[in-house]
Amino acid sequence: MSAQDNARPDSEIHETDAVIVGAGPVGLFAIHQLGMLKLRAHVIDSLEEIGGQCTALYPEKPIFDIPAYPRIDAADLIERLETQAEPFSPRFHLNQQVTDVVRQDDGGFLVETAAGTRIRCKAVVIAAGGGAFGPNRPPLDGLADYEGRSVFYMVKRRQDFRNKRIVIAGGGDSAVDWAMSLPEVAEKVYVVHRRDKFRAAPESVERMRAWAETDKLELVVPYQLAGLDGHDGRLSAVRVKDLDGNERVLEADVLLPFFGLAAKLGPIAEWGFPIEKQVIPVDPATCETPIPGIFAVGDVATYPGKLKLILQGFSDAAQAAHAIYPIVHPGEALHFEYSTTKGVPEL
Known part of the structure; x- marks a missing residue:
């Protein structure tokens, strides 16, 4: 079971390679894609459980467009994505909202939440879907x-x-x-x-x-x-x-x-990049926002030809992970290998 922190006050400053904002299906797959490159991740979500809309809105709703699954319930999809991410030991900070992201002297970021959690990282991945959710x-x-x-x-x-x-x-x-x-x-x-x-x-x-x-x-x-x-x-x-x-x-x-749940980007909208109808424009080749080191994937990201599908969000996560590798390991060449040949690497 991955470590979880449900809105407890925390004086420690955590250290990791990347912070993922959003624990929906795309955020969970981003853990896997980062982990396959031996990059560590902490995940922050405003809900009390992982899964985003799949958990909060329709856990028993069938999904029909996930590759290799002609039909899968939303809750089952989240369970499988969590299992897929577990080998990489992500740290979840749930029931928390990011309040600030501060650029550090070394080029990285200090991410802070309303619950007092602080995390130093080299890159930030926004996988917030429609934004932070709260019940109507x-x-x-x-x-x-x-x-x-x-x-x-x-x-x-x-x-x-x-x-x-x-x-x-x-x-x-x-x-x-x-x-x-x-x-x-x-x-x-x-x-x-x-x-x-x-x-x-x-x-x-x-x-x-x-x-x-x-x-x-x-x-x-x-x-x-x-x-x-x-x-x-x-x-x-x-x-x-x-x-x-x-x-x-x-x-x-x-x-x-x-x-229903009200979705707002909240403080994310104040981070300094342009917002178009609650979505963030990104480079389609890397999913990097106009702020270097901050990436957006899934429904919160937009670029020409973007489709709001979980499948496309998975692709975004892979693109972002490969773009983050040289940020965490500058000057090191990434030798790409298929998962069938290298298996699941140890962090």
Whole structure:
């Protein structure tokens, strides 16, 4: 298991070859590509878990355009990428946002996070996708008192909700995906949405509606969240209202509000390079930004002909890793070898 640091204060200044900002699929593959060149990496992500959108938005969503996998669930893809990166012993700093990147006298960088983590490196790889994610919170009084105990914005393990009474709020993919899955373990699931039409794959909606024919799931439409009842961070009920103001009280232990995640580049937008519609222009040959030593890969990077595909992000990661090697080892020739001949090198 790779080392992880979840927003703990840290007085140590870490030393590494490259810092990767973003632990989504492209950031994880960048660990592998750097490691194949014997370059060490630390990874920073604003979420509590690795995987980016694949973990936060659609862990059980199938992906059909990953080479050699006709179909693979997003969570399984992240698990395989993590396994692929493990031989290179990456250090993860999760639930943290980069606040500053300072050029050092030796040409490298000092990367700092809001949690106080400091890392010295020779290069920075931005693999932030659409940027740092945060949940869109419903406007409910006292919501913060329940967050982390009874209100959750993502599901880490289904088993955590066994025999619970659950209210799912929302009408998109995440809401529908979990409305299909959680009735298998929960005592009761309510799906609250402001209308009877859902913004998800038709086959997923059909499966959810099949569950609604049983006593395990109830569609509460058209309703919206109105309030929370409980004590000391523990829910006892969720109050909802229809469009005419009529109120229902749903006895519940857990609220899962799935109203999407807001994505912003945040402090990255202030690092000094041009930003075009939330993406960063890079050299297509190296994925280097206009700031020497800082690279951008995946959806956050743009160049002529760029496609927003995980596959193209993987290619970006390989390009960036090879461009970083001479920065870390100036004057040393890189003798390229195929992985089939050299295997996985030791760092």
